[in-house]
Amino acid sequence: MTKQEYTITVYTENQIGLLNRIAIIFSRRKINIESLNTSPSEVDSVHRFTIVINETEDVVRKLCRQIEKQVEVLKAYYNTNDEIVWQELAMYKVPTEVIASAVKVERLLREHGAHTVVIRKDYTVFAVAGQREETDKLIKVLEPYRLIEFVRSARIAIIKASDGFHEKLKEFEYREPGEDAIENEFLNENEKVFSM
């Protein structure tokens, strides 16, 4: 099995210490986290982690089971890049005088979908939301104009096939959950499982 980029989406309770619990599942196995984001989710009170790693599917599946095993984790999903819509946010700080004198730069920025966040006398901050290639490309472009500072956020991702977590959470609230809450991934892949 070959390694590839996987995005892991974890729905959790909002609990101090859970970030560490999840992070050590990776570090214990000496797996590098490429990017990690925590945010609210579509459901009130439910937190959402988005984690990107480069691994084989077998490893990712096992990691997700270990993550789901944590008491405060509701659900963990993993997806390949073509199963998600994803973005990162990048910010670039450049000297305002350079920008002002080189009109070319402003055109360049427009071409890259950047917008201005702050303009001060001494510096200007641009931001771009996009995928890695796009934000990387703009670094290259800005470098000749003395890029003072650059930062990129973790990936956030939307799962194309997901119906959201509202319904699922309702199931979790019940003492006796319906079968849906406890998805049976083994059985859902019946053929694969039983034919080996």
Add this chain to the structure above:
Amino acid sequence: METLTIKKEKPATKPTTQVSGSVAVLEAFLAEGVDTVFGYPGGAIMPIYDALYDYNDKLKHILVRHEQGAIHAAQGFARVSGRTGVVFATSGPGATNLVTGLADAMIDSTPVVCITGQVFAHLLGTDAFQETDVINITTPVTKWNYQVTDATEIPAVLAKAFYIAGSGRPGPVLIDITKNAQLQLFDYSGYQKCEHIRSYRPKPIVRKEYIQEAAKLINAAERPFVIFGQGVILGKAEKEFQKFIEKAGIPSAWTIMGMSAIPTDHPLGVGMLGMHGNYGPNVLTNECDVLIAVGMRFDDRVTGRLDKYAKQAKIIHLDIDPAEIDKNVKATVPVWGDCKETLPLLTELVDQKVYPQWLQLFKEYQQKEEDKVIKEELNPTTEIMTMGEVINTLNELTKGDAVIVTDVGQHQMVACRYAKYNKSKSNITSGGLGTMGYALPAAIGAAYGDPSRTTVAIIGDGGFQMTLQELGTIMQFKPKVKIIILNNQFLGMVRQWQQLFHEKRYSFVDITSPDFVQVAKGFGIPGKSISKREELKSSLQQMLEQDGSFLLEVMVGKENNVFPMVPQGRGVAECVLSREEI
């Protein structure tokens, strides 16, 4: 309740009383049915100990001699009683001393709730005296942990702690309570047990489709083989398990943790799996056509080399923990669920069968092992005694009714290979972590876990010296623990490996010991040291008949090895019976 309350008149619908966080902790214990606590006091847990002073009649507190002893005792208690063990320790060093036991309880799925004191909340993160980041230190070795800084949280958090520790796949839980929360008075409206956490699913709904698939495989099998682990015991499914194997007629082998779930002399019981398990079960793992794993996790000490493990077999894996399924060995049919539920469903669907020829094959391998290993171990031709004959003689006297607690090393393997058990929850050992020093404190806990049973600790001369301070606990609280030290004057198991795999370069395995009998005497515990076979039976008898604890040191062969052995890195079928075969 009146005794512990400072009453305040309040016209509330639900009557509340003002209690301290410390009292709330103890009330939670009582509500959870806790009667025994193992602990050690200190500055940050003093309010709880102060409250404990008034609970003397309801809660037995066993003052251990080291916090590691407290948690191992709680583990022994839990393993024998099937209840959750409870521990108190103070902050800083008290809490860090628990870490080995937490790791042990985590890997062996033992339900334990540890309460640690912590510095005042306003001092967190200031490097205050005896402040340690206990939550982060213990995160990888706890099923759940939580820091309480406000007393009002205590009832609900403790309810959660007991629920999590004891349900699903059990494990250790640590609750760190800051001193201010222990002191804080709050309106207490009683304790409510936790029965549901929305993000926690202790066991799934069993899907019948798997059971049907599994039964199909079993019914079509010609050489089915059952291997089972502690899941059977933790699931309290011994009866269900026995019914299953008896109806299906399948030879069954236990892992070290599954041992005693069925009586060792059960006609379908074919022995122990693993590195020093029995010959037949190891070799025939690679001959069966359907391998049915029940409540076990395919540890590397059981599987040997994975790419040479049961490759010919279809595998059915019954486990409550979905993370275990397909972790090491890919299951053909995964049966995710509580084996207390899944086994009866499976029993219903399997055909009543017997496999006389297949069972005969196990007997033939057993015979080979008898001839090459067991005979000499149990009836040695050497003048010096063997560990095996000590265990064998003990069997004769206890008739398999004792709780046997072992430490880690050669004596552990020998004890588990030869001890007889009639009853479940009788073999208490550190299986997953292999923690030397486990046995003495665990035996103390075991003695409290079921005082009606005889508890025998079997310990090496090395391991005994790791936690022998717990003799002080025995001296003070008088649990009846029979201690057998099998003294080979070496760190035996490491010496065996050095002999077999490091050209006999004995590097720091030669360990000198104090006069153990004198040491015991210093703690007021009678004892005896023997080196002659003629004295063995009568001395064991004396030990068992002693009303109270007794320490028996038995001098055994210095350079005896434990066989059979699946050498590291080899497949189970490459199990060897002697040094020459390695």
